[in-house]
Amino acid sequence: MGWSSAAAFARTARRTSLAEATGSPRPACLITRPEPGAAATAARVEALGWHPVLAPALRLAPLPMAxxxxxxxxxxxxxxxxxxxxxxxxxxxxxxxxxxxxxxxxxxxxxxxxxxxxxxxxxxxxxxxxxxxxxxxxxxxxxxxxxxxxxxxxxxxxxxxxxxxxxxxxxEATGLPPPARDALVAGSVRSALFFSPRSAAAAVSLIRAAGLGAAATAIRALALSGRVALALDGLPWGGLDVASRPDQDTLLGLLGPAPPLAPHARPEG
The missing domain is CATH 3.40.50.10090 (Rossmann fold)
Structure with a gap:
């Protein structure tokens, strides 16, 4: 799906409620960093009232070191x-x-x-x-x-x-995890965190490869640094903000508490 398919994307998103996509009525925050670190970040994001959705763009493995x-x-x-x-x-x-x-x-x-x-x-x-x-x-x-x-x-x-x-x-990861893909399809992701230029570029590639570039128009992208922000240039983000200091505390301060769920996005029932 190209960026010009925003209308078709929106129709698809309306068919899936926020709760169905994420298992939570809260707005979702996409976390693209790998372990070590992703789970700890997710816990802090959840404490701010967001529903954390893990989508590690890279996979890290220790190497034997002389x-x-x-x-x-x-x-x-x-x-x-x-x-x-x-x-x-x-x-x-x-x-x-x-x-x-x-x-x-x-x-x-x-x-x-x-x-x-x-x-x-x-x-x-x-x-x-x-x-x-x-x-x-x-x-x-x-x-x-x-x-x-x-x-x-x-x-x-x-x-x-x-x-x-x-x-x-x-x-680089070979694809988006199903929960992340479902949340993007539903349009329930409202923010996304990016911690390094390489993982940011990989995340952009994964989203585009899944045909979900139009989802970015509803997402506020938060970058740890200016170099990270430059790597996000490949998608039409709804907003792009850069942390004033390159540390997680500052980035999460920029994220802030989750906003109230928009009335049109509340699940039925």
Missing amino acids: PAPEARAALVASAAAIPALAAACPPGLPVLAVGEGTARAARAAGFTAVSAAGGDAESLLAHATARLLPAAGPVLLAAGEGYGDELAEALLARGFAVIRRDAYAAT
Whole structure:
């Protein structure tokens, strides 16, 4: 279904009530981030009165990571890297995490010297530059396969020796989960959360491949950063807002409490 099929889409949506599509009379919020993180985000979204609908656009899997005993600190840009890091490195290794969520994951994995940056790669670079001395020894950059090259280059430019390790693999989902597809068909999704450029681009591709691009006109897309917002350009969103800070708390503050259900969307009976 192309964007020009909005009228046909609307007719289809009217045939399915909100409660039928989601099992809830509440407006739905699409959560496109993968685990680790999706379930925790869903719980917070539900606490705001929304019906969370999980539609992870990527699937993450830890990779075996070789130890780096010469590293004096580890930089971690995603909580997905923590399992491989914990298996390969001693708990006393200083860990510089991209944000508070990743820092919590590192502490939960047993690391004892953990600090957090402001939520994106730029703040992690600034955090590392402020806390570490290049002369003290190499830094370990644990990132996803195909991620982290820009950060590694920026560290090298500042005089750091960098040990780059792939800590997890990310693959695009092959399709929308049935509950997410049903909610989009029904037009019950009123908001959607996007946490990274790659997952945002993958989510756009999944929605378009399902022929549900017209559903975006009823959805307010919320992006963690400007770079994430750029990856959402492929759909006609009803609104697009960017968090003022690249962290989940700010993004959920932007989402806010669920609005009252519109009278025309209330289930019968």
